[in-house]
Amino acid sequence: MKDVDDKFRKNTDPVPMREELKPRSVTTPDGQTIEIEPLRDYFCDARPKVHPKAYSKIVEDFYNWARSNSLWILGFGTGCGAIEMRPLMTPRFDAYRYGIQWRPTPRQASLLVISGYLSVKTLKRAIRAYEQMPQPKYVMGLGSCTINGGMYWDSYNTIKQLDDYLPVDMYVAGCMPRPEALLHGFMELKKRIRSGKAEGANDYAENFDRYKANQKAVIKDWDMPDYNW
Amino acid sequence: MNLVQISLATGFLLILLGLYGALTNRDILRMIVSFTIADTGVNVVLVAVGYLPGREAPILDTIPVAEAASRITDPVPQALVLTAIVIGLGVTALMLAYAYRLFRARGSLDISEFTELKW
Amino acid sequence: MVSPLLILVAGLGAAFLLGLLRDTSERVAFYVTVAALGFMSFVALSWTVSLALGQVQPVDIYTADARPPFAINLRMGLPEATLASVVALIGLLSAVFMRRDLMRLGRQSMAVLLVLIMALSGLIMTRDLFNLFVFIELIVIASAGLVLLSQDTRALGAGFKYLIVSQVISILLLIGVIFTYHANGSLNIDDIAATPMGFTGASLAMFLVLIALVLELKPFPANGWALDIYESAHPGFSALFSAASGTATLFAVLKLFEASGPDWAPLATGIGLVTFVGANVLALAQDHGRRLLGYSSVGQIGLVLMVVGYGADWGVGLYYVAGGLLISHAIAKAGLFWLSGMVKARQLTDWAALRQNPVLVVAFATFIAMLSGLPPFPAFYAKWTLVHAMAEYADYPLMAIFLIAALIEAAVLFRWFGMAIKREATLPLAYNLSHETVVLIAMTAGWVLSFVWGPLSGFDNLVTVVPFLFALLFLPLDILPARIKNVIAIAGLVVWYVTSTGGLDPLRMIFLTIMVLGGALLLLASFHAKGRRMGFYTPAMLMFAGMALLVTSTTSFQFFAAWEFLTVGSYFLILRGANSEPHALSYITFSLGGAFALLAGFAIAAEGHYTFYLEDLSEVAPELAPYVFVLLAAGFLTKTATMGLHIWLPGAHAEAETDVSPMVSGILLKAGLFGLFVLVMEMGRQELYGVDLTVVLVWLGAISAFIGAVLAAFQEDAKRLLAYSSISQMGYALFGLALMNHLGWLLAMMFAINHFVYKSMLFLAVGGVKERTHTKLMYKMGGLITLMPYSFVSVLVGIIAMSGVPPLSGFGGRWIFYNAIMTTDLRLPMILIFMAGPVGFLYLFRLIHTIFLGQPKDELRKVKEAPFWILLPQMIFVAFLIAFAALPGMILQRVDGYIGTLFGDRPLVWTGRIIDSQYGTWNPVAIWGVIIAVFVTVLLLLVWMNHNAQRVKQFNIVFSAERPFKPQTTHFAWNFFAPYRKAMGFLEMPVSTSFWTGVSNALHGTAEFARKFYTGNGQTYAVQLLLFVIAVYLISMGASS
């Protein structure tokens, strides 16, 4: 391959750590010098736990019923599917009647809707948002882009298959799926939750290393702890 | 105008003259001279105040002591004048000494040049 | 007894003897000089003592065996003997001080010194007018000679200017003397007939004599020559020139004013006042130490001159007052000039060199206190008497001018003192044992003088008041380690508390408890200090002494003296803070201004009675009462830092040391509140121009409460925030007090207690944090809750209590507040109070949030909990707050009963621990019960559900799917209430700061401009002198006709 200049080869050098995350030493008011290691000092480094179900099946079923009827979606839109979610709040579709509401903060959300293709850059944010949601939590992938890359299957910076990176509970196919399909997806998700099968968070915790490996394989600039509490 | 008035006028004239001189001349020596003139004026005034027309100088050698009180002029101003002259001399001498030292130290006798202390 | 004439003989004789010595034997000459001066001092002193003890009678010495008018006579009475002693002693000490320079210049200079002292003594003793002139001329010649001692070449010019002016004066004097002689036929002062002022020859002659002598006193503005001498002469000589010459000349002036009759007294008063005011104003712009001393000398002598004129008919009282002022001035000024000899550089800031030697600092402080008329020094009694006399004769404008000038003088002096304490010197101290000894003798003399003067005053001898002595005890004890001193101090306070509680009413009892016992409690925090902590305990105990005395005082004099004690003590305390120099200055200026308002108020109230019982405030003549009320209130409001008079407080409280801030905030402010209590208790409602003054106070309180809170919300500095909050809290207390009803007073009392507790606690907590973080800026902190949990708890309890949220004790205050306002007709001020309430949340939340919550900063990740000793009082306060909140009756019930006896009503009914008013109920125990029950239940519920929560770290926050960058950019703290500022920021407009800055700038500008008047040209000075004489003549003749 004579026509390839070596200088234009793919850069495989590891990305240097962000300046603000590098260990550094600071001087305390008393004049001591202390070491700061931001990743250790600023972030909780515990791994996610696998949370058992409630002791009693009746209670767990009851909880699952509540969970399924109180789906709080994180207001996080990626790709073109984000626009399909808006009609759900309108009189025509009115997802509220199914106990579906939108919350602005991951802490209070239980459903992360990945509404379209995820660029690598957005993936990092999606991972953070997902990990910050309390368990049990659910992930829904919209459109073919999240299933197999869709029309971006050969793109240089989108991920091709969402469940390599996050435990997906429900895919809604289509390009894009219409709001009706979304509603249907929610209904199916509810069924899944009620049946006790929607344990994606536990799956994520169990296979944490695999998920991380996958994530880190595409996210070169990994500037956060392994698990974002 | 009797003698007293004339001498009083003269005295005051000298005082004013002296003061005028002292306050308008910048040369220290001239100032000192002016003050001497003013001093003299004061002395003249002193004597003039003590003068009683028709009486003699208060020298008791020539006047019997018993009559002294009615014949001599008031002796006190005369005594005062003597003292004042002596003191005036002392002050003048001191001023001259100062003038000398000022000139030695600063090479000038202009009073307006010694204003580094102010405000 | 040896003849007093020997004083003169010894001086002259020794001077002649020196002439016989060889030029080379300086040492012998010096000993001869010292021996002669010692002998003169001895004679003078022995006469003083004998005369004072009544062992001998005053004598007249007739020279030449003839009686006046045929010969000169001298008199030795107690005043003469005392002043001669002062002159001779200062001469002796100055000789010792100037030893090296005297030896350098040889025996001639010593002879001149001897002649000077002799002439000064003669000037004091002589009763002959011409003899007076001769002595004055001798003094002039000797002084001009001694000026040459200085190694400063500029002194030559100064000396010559002095001679020029002296010539003019002597001309005036001689003409005056001869015509006075002509008019009276005698030169004896006692023979001079009282001359009415008028366009007569005799009057003109009298005028010339008087004005010539007055000119010797360097009256403002005809005194440029003297200032030049002060600035350039040898400090030892300046001491003589200021202290000895001034003293002697002033006495001569006094003699002549006594002789010339009452018509002339206003002349002295006028010139004295103008001089006092002018010199002090101009001194504001000085930064040269000795020239400042010169201005101060001029001012002080002007003050005495004013007293001489004003008190012409006081008889012995005049000697007491003027003498006290004069001798104080002599000692202090001599001492300061001697001190200036040990300070090499000339700027005021260079006096910082004194810090190398703490004893000298004490001496410096003593001299400054003597000059400013602070207790226990004679000038204090003098000031008291003078102002009372002015009030008696209803000379209010004069009193006002005098007090303002005195205030300016104090500001000048304390500005200087502050510089000496806080700045850095450019050159080290020129230490010399004999110099220090001389200074210390002067200092001792000052204290002895106070000891002698005290009992003569007819009041308590302030030097021997036990708390004051206790404070002084710490001066020698200062070599001990701080901890031992702290134990002594606490023990002292507790013992004083235990022994002095008897017979106090509950109101005073509470104030005493807060001030003394509370002080002891706060001193626990001082155990934290390491080392010796020099100069802390004396001021602190002085402050506590003042407060202890304040509460137990019964007369206005005791009250005022205590007030001055605590003011001065707290000033020194505040000055100890790292950056507190300007704030301490503004504190002392405002405080003394307030104190002078008190003085004026008491004086007017007393109507000529020098002893005035505080309870008689209720019987002040109705036409005076409103003015008395205004003045006293102004004084107290300065202390409580009411809006408008508050600008000293934030800096003073914020910059003070960790354990000082709670003292000056938690305790010291209560002194003002106590004063206000006494004021409204005794005087009740007063009306001025139809305005009820208590209504004005209500408004002031409300404005302070509101604006103080708003300003607090905008502070970045934690201690400043607390300081502004104090203004707000004191506003509430003032408001309650001024409501003039039972519950209002109870409210004020409640605030007094609460504010003491939680403000002390918060200041300690913030101080403890500052000890660790080394900053007071809140936005630099954050997230300290885990590192300093105890401090957090104390701040938490403090802010809940302060904000008035149930169940803590602040709520009680609010409850009483609402009940109090139900019974008043005033409604509009409530609006401000209502507005102030929620604003309190703003600053309180900011305080706790930005320090303890939010994001910890890198450099503060490892800080430790505040030191134990700083925490200990806080925890005691926390316990107290909780107990007081649950059982407020344990304190309030007695106070309530007492206030009930004053108003004759009983608005609160105490049933067990329940408090009922006409309007509502307050059941603290039930409130606690319900809140605790609910809280615990909910908490248990949460723990049951969330016991397994994962503890996360500071950056584990949802950040819009990002992560925080750095703690500094994640901690929301700076300009915390930006939205509020946008809406209400106009309230930040520094109206009162601008006003006071304007006043200060105007004064400084005036001083800076006016001092250009002293051109430095000897001839100009002489012209000014003549113009001054003419102006005075025209004015006085104009006034008399």
Add this chain to the structure above:
Amino acid sequence: MTDFPNFQWAQVGYALLTLFIVINYGMVMTAVVRKIGARVGGRYGIPVWQNYVDLLKNIALRSKISHGVMYYLGPVFRLTGGVGLLMFVPTIYGSEWHQNFSYAGDLILALYFVFFGTLGMALGAGESGHPHSAIGVSRGLAQVTMAELPLALGVYALSLQYGTLDITKIVAAQQGSIFNWTLFTNPIATVAAMIAFVGTMMRSPFDVAMAPQEIPIGPPTEYHSSYLALMQTNRALFPVAKVVIYMNLFFGGATSWAEFAIKVFCLYMVSVVIGVVHPRFRVEQSIRFFLKWGLPIGVLAILVV
């Protein structure tokens, strides 16, 4: 037990009953209100039991985090504030059962206890370390400084009018006829207080403190699971408790649960109706609003009493 006059353990039971009724009423009412809002917008809206499901869901969450002690205590303070407020105010006039612990204090206690929860919540939110929490608190506190003012003035006017601070007495004075209500006897004070009411209900236009997307719902942004459950409970309880105060002071109180339900609902709807038709104010705008409208009316109220 002199501190608890006539205390019987049964009182605790009564109080719990009140609490139970009020919480449930609040749960349903807020849902109904939302449903009404949805119907106005042409939607079907949430089920009326949705609040219960959400509450249960939040309690059922498995993983929880804690930012520290104060964070943990924040919701406790919050709910204690709500429950306490209810406990310190008589709910049903004339009913022995629902006087709660109102003998602990009077109107002043209620007014100041309102801040208990707010303060604790603000502290808890502060410890989470989230700047948005602090920003929300800053806005909320800044706004409340002015929003509470007309209420304070109105209450002052009212207590002057009735000569008492005792809520029961104030309610008693309004019995008999609808025209005895403060609303009619002192309309100015009522208007002033209602301005404060609208201002402190955390609804549009005065809800910039919890702007949902800009500073994701402000102070509670870090709260979740049972913390959130406690706060949701308080969300249902607190407005009702607060409305009860207004009802007692200005609208004749309630003599039965039915009257209670209607009055509380109507009063609550005032803020809702205003909320749905007004866009959000910035903080300084709302402060100026209260200065311009609330303050003068409040001043008028205390001047004309």
